[in-house]
Amino acid sequence: MMHRPHHAFGLCLAIVIVLSSLIWHPEHSQADGPKEYQIKVAFLYHFATFVDWPSSTYKDTDGHLRICIMGKDPFGESLDATLRTKKIGSHPLEIYRNPSTTTLKHCHMLYLAAAQSSQLRTYRQQYGSANVLTVGENDIFIQHGGMIKFFLDDQKVRFAINPDAINKTNLKVSSKLLRLAKIISP
Amino acid sequence: MTGFSTTQNFPHQIVAPLKKMRMATLLLIIMTGTAFGEISDLSSNTDLTELSLEELMSVEVTSVSKKKQKLSKSAAAIFVITQEDIRRSGVTSIPEALRMAPGIQVARGSNNQWNISSRGFNERFTNKLLVLIDGRTVYNPLFAGVAWETQDTMLEDIDRIEVIRGPGGALWGVNAVNGVINIITKHAQDTQGLLVSGVTGTEEGIVSVRQGGSHGSDFQYRLFAKYFNRDTSFNAVGAHDDTRMFRSGFRTDWQPATQDRVMVQGELYTGNGGQQSTVATTTTFPYAFTLGNEDLEMSGGHFLTRWEHTWNSGSDMALQFFYDRYERRENTVKATIDTFDVDFQHRFAFLSHQEILWGLEYRYWMDDLQNTPGTAVFPDSQSFNLVSGFLQDEITVIPDTLIVTIGTKLSHNHFTGFEYQPSGRFLWTPMDGHSLWGAISRAVRVPSRLEDNIRLTLPANSTTPFPTLVRGNQSFKSEELLAYEVGYRLNTFEWITFDITGFYNQYDNIRGTRVVSLAPPTGTLENNLEVDSLGVELGSDVQLQDWWRIRGAYTYINMWVEGPINTALSTTGRGTPHHQGSIRSLMTLPYQVEFDSWLRISDNLPAPNIAGYLELDLRLGWKPWPNLDVSLVGQNLLDNHHPEAAPSLFLATQPTEVQRSVYGKLTWSY
Numbered sequence: 007m008m009h010r011p012h013h014a015f016g017l018c019l020a021i022v023i024v025l026s027s028l029i030w031h032p033e034h035s036q037a038d039g040p041k042e043y044q045i046k047v048a049f050l051y052h053f054a055t056f057v058d059w060p061s062s063t064y065k066d067t068d069g070h071l072r073i074c075i076m077g078k079d080p081f082g083e084s085l086d087a088t089l090r091t092k093k094i095g096s097h098p099l100e101i102y103r104n105p106s107t108t109t110l111k112h113c114h115m116l117y118l119a120a121a122q123s124s125q126l127r128t129y130r131q132q133y134g135s136a137n138v139l140t141v142g143e144n145d146i147f148i149q150h151g152g153m154i155k156f157f158l159d160d161q162k163v164r165f166a167i168n169p170d171a172i173n174k175t176n177l178k179v180s181s182k183l184l185r186l187a188k189i190i191s192p
Numbered sequence: 193m194t195g196f197s198t199t200q201n202f203p204h205q206i207v208a209p210l211k212k213m214r215m216a217t218l219l220l221i222i223m224t225g226t227a228f229g230e231i232s233d234l235s236s237n238t239d240l241t242e243l244s245l246e247e248l249m250s251v252e253v254t255s256v257s258k259k260k261q262k263l264s265k266s267a268a269a270i271f272v273i274t275q276e277d278i279r280r281s282g283v284t285s286i287p288e289a290l291r292m293a294p295g296i297q298v299a300r301g302s303n304n305q306w307n308i309s310s311r312g313f314n315e316r317f318t319n320k321l322l323v324l325i326d327g328r329t330v331y332n333p334l335f336a337g338v339a340w341e342t343q344d345t346m347l348e349d350i351d352r353i354e355v356i357r358g359p360g361g362a363l364w365g366v367n368a369v370n371g372v373i374n375i376i377t378k379h380a381q382d383t384q385g386l387l388v389s390g391v392t393g394t395e396e397g398i399v400s401v402r403q404g405g406s407h408g409s410d411f412q413y414r415l416f417a418k419y420f421n422r423d424t425s426f427n428a429v430g431a432h433d434d435t436r437m438f439r440s441g442f443r444t445d446w447q448p449a450t451q452d453r454v455m456v457q458g459e460l461y462t463g464n465g466g467q468q469s470t471v472a473t474t475t476t477f478p479y480a481f482t483l484g485n486e487d488l489e490m491s492g493g494h495f496l497t498r499w500e501h502t503w504n505s506g507s508d509m510a511l512q513f514f515y516d517r518y519e520r521r522e523n524t525v526k527a528t529i530d531t532f533d534v535d536f537q538h539r540f541a542f543l544s545h546q547e548i549l550w551g552l553e554y555r556y557w558m559d560d561l562q563n564t565p566g567t568a569v570f571p572d573s574q575s576f577n578l579v580s581g582f583l584q585d586e587i588t589v590i591p592d593t594l595i596v597t598i599g600t601k602l603s604h605n606h607f608t609g610f611e612y613q614p615s616g617r618f619l620w621t622p623m624d625g626h627s628l629w630g631a632i633s634r635a636v637r638v639p640s641r642l643e644d645n646i647r648l649t650l651p652a653n654s655t656t657p658f659p660t661l662v663r664g665n666q667s668f669k670s671e672e673l674l675a676y677e678v679g680y681r682l683n684t685f686e687w688i689t690f691d692i693t694g695f696y697n698q699y700d701n702i703r704g705t706r707v708v709s710l711a712p713p714t715g716t717l718e719n720n721l722e723v724d725s726l727g728v729e730l731g732s733d734v735q736l737q738d739w740w741r742i743r744g745a746y747t748y749i750n751m752w753v754e755g756p757i758n759t760a761l762s763t764t765g766r767g768t769p770h771h772q773g774s775i776r777s778l779m780t781l782p783y784q785v786e787f788d789s790w791l792r793i794s795d796n797l798p799a800p801n802i803a804g805y806l807e808l809d810l811r812l813g814w815k816p817w818p819n820l821d822v823s824l825v826g827q828n829l830l831d832n833h834h835p836e837a838a839p840s841l842f843l844a845t846q847p848t849e850v851q852r853s854v855y856g857k858l859t860w861s862y
Contacts, residue, residue: 048240124384192818
């Protein structure tokens with residue numbers, strides 16, 4: 007006795023699927039927003055502009071500002087494509103992926119892929135007291151002394167800053183960056 | 193049998209909305225043809241560094257975690273219990289955590305009995321609720337419900353619990369009639385390092401240890417072990433429900449390539465507890481019964497593996513296999529159940545504005561029961577299959593504004609053959625932060641093994657003056673639901689979110705009993721009840737200050753039961769309070785101190801007469817160092833003891849009362 011109405015339901019379903027498949031909008035088929043990590047690349051660029059490194063960290067006045075990625079690179083080509091031609095003041099950007107211990111000491115910004123979060127302590131032993139801005143993806147990273155972490159809030163990329171970790175270095179973070187960040191401590 | 197006249201009216205009641213739906217479909221088709229004039233502002237070629245930080249922070253991303261993010265925007269009544277909620281509520285078990293969700297009834301029958309339901313029908317052997325732990329269905333085919341006493345894990349490693357009220361039938365499975373509870377543990381990369389936690393208090397002691405590690409950058413794992421011991425609770429004639437359980441398990445997450453993820457997990461547990469029960473010891477009328485303490489043993493485990501793959505186009509798939517074993521030994525029931533399950537799901541964009549999700553599942557059960565004079569099932573060992581498939585189409589009618597989802601599940605089960613469960617939903621977001629959704633769905637609850645062929649001898653009780661023999665029914669049908677839901681969600685403001693849902697459910701073929709003989713008194717299970725239920729659920733989250741947050745929930749439900757209910761076993765609708773409320777306050781104070789309180793209120797149970805209660809939990813937490821967390825918790829502080837669950841007529845075990853409890857907890861992580 008319940009069959010008739012659900013027949014109708016099935017019919018509706020079929021009609022919708024068939025008819026909607028007839029509607030084809032090829033010109034808008036890629037209406038997707040940017041991918042999460044493309045946004046994060048832009049954030050890395052802004053972090054570089056809103057943080058001041060001591061001049062001693064650059065080779066000379068036109069020296070490179072080095073961004074180092076540890077672990078499996080989630081950014082892919084967008085990192086190089088977006089940042090290759092950019093300059094922060096007079097400093098061109100340079101990107102290293104999984105650099106050696108010697109190069110690690112010269113990184114200005116160190117990004118740790120999520121799986122590397124707990125390795126921060128090991129890297130810090132390697133770069134010692136160098137002024138490295140560390141950027142990561144989760145709480146574990148912050149617990150290990152990380153400075154900036156990304157998080158998603160309602161499909162929007164946000165960032166949180168751990169000022170305690172930054173105050174231990176000679177890095178100067180602009181008040182604007184601090185104002186837009188969520189302030190956290192481990 | 194007044195019930196059947198109402199049944200005759202069913203078709204008309206359904207046809208009307210469906211006619212309307214057909215109109216809506218036409219409308220929808222016209223709209224899809226015209227609405228796609230807009231293009232997203234940001235194509236993937238834009239140089240995003242040219243945007244200011246503020247602008248960047250307002251860009252919505254399309255990410256792999258889209259599935260997770262979308263839950264808050266779905267056309268269903270969803271409430272998420274986060275890890276932070278679990279930690280700050282001071283709960284020590286999964287069932288207690290569920291008390292935070294609106295629309296969910298939780299009654300503690302004893303230390304090893306939980307009555308948990310969504311939208312009513314709460315009793316000792318609640319069915320119509322589907323529970324998944326990391327994608328594994330914890331469905332007990334004996335009574336079509338969940339053996340909550342064995343569902344546990346390290347609470348610190350739970351990422352979140354998604355509570356979805358209402359029929360998830362189209363997507364989630366055969367038992368998702370009134371709700372789905374999805375318990376999700378953390379990814380192994382989020383549980384790196386050592387964590388040791390200990391609880392000691394007036395009612396229980398718990399020790400948990402977890403060690404997480406990694407191999408290279410693509411492989412992470414964790415191992416854990418947990419032991420708990422719960423003290424006897426209260427019953428005027430003695431409770432005998434002290435319970436202890438040990439469990440140990442692992443989880444590994446491996447990402448062999450950017451687009452592939454492989455998760456493997458396994459767990460073993462063993463425990464024992466006790467109860468007070470009345471058990472028949474002979475098989476002829478008037479039967480001999482013994483009332484007494486009995487011990488029960490529980491053990492089991494599972495192994496699960498899942499492979500997820502994402503294509504560049506954004507489509508993804510998941511292939512999952514699990515094996516689960518459940519064993520229980522007590523005087524009335526001695527059961528072993530093995531479950532094998534393979535599940536495949538595939539999601540892809542279809543044309544420019546549709547997303548299709550489809551899947552197939554095969555499940556195989558094997559049980560082995562030992563019959564006793566009081567409880568017997570024929571045959572005492574059986575195996576059966578379940579095959580099901582589903583198809584769902586999510587259609588974006590107006591981008592960011594109107595989404596229509598239609599889908600159906602088709603399954604074949606051992607008892608009733610083919611069952612179909614269609615549903616139609618919409619989500620309308622006229623303005624950012626305001627969303628309105630509605631749904632009409634059909635769902636079924638397939639018969640359980642016991643309903644099919646049990647032979648149960650019950651002592652005289654409040655509803656039958658004589659000892660009664662109850663038989664299963666081999667032509668027992670599926671219980672059916674037609675559900676109408678509507679909801680509104682507000683999240684425009686950063687400091688407040690608000691969520692209201694209303695529903696009207698029409699159930700048919702609900703289980704009741706029919707007297708087949710008076711000498712000796714014998715009844716049989718029959719699909720002879722009709723139930724209507726109406727309810728409202730509210731949830732709100734208010735950030736009063738940076739340091740003070742309030743979360744509230746309120747549930748109203750009324751159930752109308754029609755049919756011959758005044759017989760043994762028919763507790764339908766009587767274990768569900770009309771009103772339930774919960775208010776939690778979470779204060780983050782200076783010096784790393786947290787002070788949290790939780791007030792819960794529950795109305796009387798309609799019958800048998802269990803009084804309502806008001807209870808208070810308090811938690812004082814202190815984190816002197818980043819890796820050390822100390823807390824002092826008081827639970828159910830307002831009474832020495834209070835009853836929550838009605839006695840079960842189905843199996844005559846005595847419920848006990850929940851006692852006041854105070855405990856200290858220490859968590860150390862490295």
